[in-house]
Amino acid sequence: MFLTKNALPIVFVFFSITNLYAQPTSWNSATPYNIGDLVVSGESTYIAISENSNEEPPNATYWTDLSVAASALGVPEETVPTLDTTTILDSLSALESPDGNPTSVSSSKIINISTNGYSEAGAQKMSAGFIISGTENLKVYIKAEKSQESGITPLTNPKLQVWNISRTSMLYENDNWGTNSNVSDINALGGSYPPIESTDAAVLVTLAPGAYLVDVFGAAGNTGKALVAVNNVDSTSSSQLINISTNGYAYTGAQKMSAGFIISGTEDVKVYIKAEKSQEAGITPLTNPKLQIWNISRTSMLYENDNWGTNSNVSEINALGGSYPPIEATDAAVLVTLSPGAYLADVFGASGNVGKALVAINKVN
Ligand SMILES: [Ca+2]
Ligand SMILES: [Ca+2]
Numbered sequence: 001m002f003l004t005k006n007a008l009p010i011v012f013v014f015f016s017i018t019n020l021y022a023q024p025t026s027w028n029s030a031t032p033y034n035i036g037d038l039v040v041s042g043e044s045t046y047i048a049i050s051e052n053s054n055e056e057p058p059n060a061t062y063w064t065d066l067s068v069a070a071s072a073l074g075v076p077e078e079t080v081p082t083l084d085t086t087t088i089l090d091s092l093s094a095l096e097s098p099d100g101n102p103t104s105v106s107s108s109k110i111i112n113i114s115t116n117g118y119s120e121a122g123a124q125k126m127s128a129g130f131i132i133s134g135t136e137n138l139k140v141y142i143k144a145e146k147s148q149e150s151g152i153t154p155l156t157n158p159k160l161q162v163w164n165i166s167r168t169s170m171l172y173e174n175d176n177w178g179t180n181s182n183v184s185d186i187n188a189l190g191g192s193y194p195p196i197e198s199t200d201a202a203v204l205v206t207l208a209p210g211a212y213l214v215d216v217f218g219a220a221g222n223t224g225k226a227l228v229a230v231n232n233v234d235s236t237s238s239s240q241l242i243n244i245s246t247n248g249y250a251y252t253g254a255q256k257m258s259a260g261f262i263i264s265g266t267e268d269v270k271v272y273i274k275a276e277k278s279q280e281a282g283i284t285p286l287t288n289p290k291l292q293i294w295n296i297s298r299t300s301m302l303y304e305n306d307n308w309g310t311n312s313n314v315s316e317i318n319a320l321g322g323s324y325p326p327i328e329a330t331d332a333a334v335l336v337t338l339s340p341g342a343y344l345a346d347v348f349g350a351s352g353n354v355g356k357a358l359v360a361i362n363k364v365n
Pocket of ligand 1: 157175200201219
């Protein structure tokens with residue numbers, strides 16, 4: 001789909017295709033099409049995946065939406081027609097869902113994910129993980145703020161470290177955000193991006209596709225509740241954030257752990273959210289976590305789950321495979337389709353118990 005609320009991507013994609021390749025033509029019932037031909041039908045551009053004539057798109061046997069192909073391949077839309085047919089077909093077959101129907105891939109993105117949780121000492125610190133998918137570098141803004149919630153013990157003077165996923169290399173470290181050499185760029189982000197207090201921590205960095213960890217802890221070994229946020233602030237990169245998880249302490253009531261995320265774009269996104277008992281060593285885990293998804297104003301609870309096996313679509317969760325299905329039967333998860341907007345995911349013990357949990361938010365289409 002070319003239609004998106006983001007004006008820059010529209011212009012970029014449209015002119016790239018116009019300049020580099022033949023303009024896609026309107027689909028015509030009398031024209032024979034070869035693999036790789038581009039046509040416009042309705043509001044979408046399609047690429048032929050099989051020779052055909054008089055097979056009007058959408059028709060998954062002969063045509064694939066260009067944005068779907070681009071997502072499957074992890075490349076910009078304008079790159080798809082330059083690839084060899086085998087590469088395109090292989091990537092699309094990998095998208096086949098268990099029922100044999102091609103999976104639709106949303107052009108909407110998760111652009112911001114944050115977690116309010118407790119950071120305790122040592123191994124019990126709060127740690128956020130995230131994945132950048134795609135082929136291009138992505139500018140991301142990461143901050144660790146003293147929680148401004150009421151009725152909690154805040155983490156004063158937080159510090160953050162960005163590590164590679166294997167934790168063999170610390171890539172960035174910041175204690176107080178004003179000490180960054182690019183602090184003017186952080187201020188220029190505006191809105192709620194710059195941290196609230198001078199002792200909050202932040203970095204604005206460009207990262208290659210891959211998986212990363214962000215540790216948040218008190219600069220003086222102190223503990224308390226902090227907000228860790230990872231934001232896609234890149235208006236040109238085709239890469240995107242597809243996953244973020246946070247390991248943090250969930251207490252009761254206002255001291256529960258809460259993750260927030262924003263979906264930008266115009267299409268619905270299938271999102272998988274889970275709350276797992278932390279499997280880290282040397283910590284007190286949150287046994288039997290429960291999960292609630294709220295609208296951002298917290299006026300409406302959209303979904304609730306205690307134990308993931310009770311979901312009516314549990315077979316779809318199992319079909320996600322890999323590390324997606326929760327580890328324990330008492331872990332919580334939902335696989336839901338959400339419209340663009342802002343949401344909250346609350347994590348807490350099902351019986352008022354407390355401990356460390358993992359909350360993860362994944363875009364799965
Ligand atoms: Ca600090
Ligand atoms: Ca549970």
